[in-house]
């Protein structure tokens with residue numbers, strides 16, 4: 001019996017072997033490898049896809065968040081609100097600017113930032129808010145961007161798990177002043193290596209991002225903008241991404257199909273399933289919750305089904321910063337962290353594989 005993996009990038013990219021081969025050859029023969037025509041082409045296409053005027057390619061998703069913060073002049077002495085259940089990425093980006101993360105609890109039903117907790121936290125007069133569209137589910141972006149506007153605090157979206165998620169015709173990345181994306185290979189739109197991007201409607205921010213990603217240059221070898229460094233996108237990754245972008249909506253649809261099969265098929269009272277949803281969920285990860293997580297994992301492993309935990313440690317409990325956040329209590333975040341379990345969910349999953357996972361979930365009892 002073959003093991004059903006959490007994700008299968010070999011299957012995913014093999015289906016595109018010809019397009020990816022062509023894209024690679026074009027770059028190899030073109031003789032230009034960093035920040036060139038391929039990057040510009042992808043930036044144009046991805047901005048269009050998100051229906052946002054500008055896209056600036058960078059080296060990865062964590063850099064995208066860090067540079068977006070630097071663009072807003074966030075630095076030492078700044079405070080930035082974020083959630084603590086989204087894999088530490090935003091916290092690392094915030095801390096690398098010198099700013100201090102202030103954690104906001106999540107809504108127990110969506111596991112995204114809770115607007116009521118945000119409202120209370122905004123009283124600390126933060127310099128920015130980073131909201132994560134976790135597992136591919138758009139957070140309550142309308143309410144959150146409204147609250148941020150009321151307090152005059154810029155909103156940055158972490159869209160690294162939510163490429164193409166939309167609500168009322170607005171895509172992830174278009175609710176805040178900037179939307180940050182990762183194209184790490186496992187994301188809904190993935191390169192064959194590291195890559196990231198920031199989208200924005202603001203001309204001045206776009207210009208500043210372009211300077212920050214390349215040593216703060218205003219012109220070659222003249223570093224005019226403080227906080228600049230090297231975070232460029234490779235031409236070969238841009239070419240791969242342009243080749244893959246046209247399939248993104250179809251992949252998201254396939255992911256959603258897997259998710260809805262799970263939601264209909266899994267009927268085990270000990271498992272709490274993610275809420276049903278439409279276009280605002282692109283099923284990056286299918287995450288269930290259970291108080292008996294270890295037992296279920298073992299049961300799945302015996303049935304040849306991979307599972308994982310996203311994420312096993314909340315940010316404020318990560319060893320590198322835990323001592324500074326010892327008095328922080330985030331009840332919903334902490335409970336979820338002890339219960340979440342990710343089931344296999346990827347566009348190429350066959351119906352037979354989905355059925356095997358459903359059966360394994362339904363036959364589990366300790």
Ligand SMILES: *Cc1c(COP(=O)(O)O)cnc(C)c1O
Nearest residue numbers: 060061062089158160161182184
């Ligand atoms: C993957 C991810 C990132 C970071 O992206 P990298 O390209 O790996 O740096 C940031 N935020 C979230 C929610 C992610 O899933």
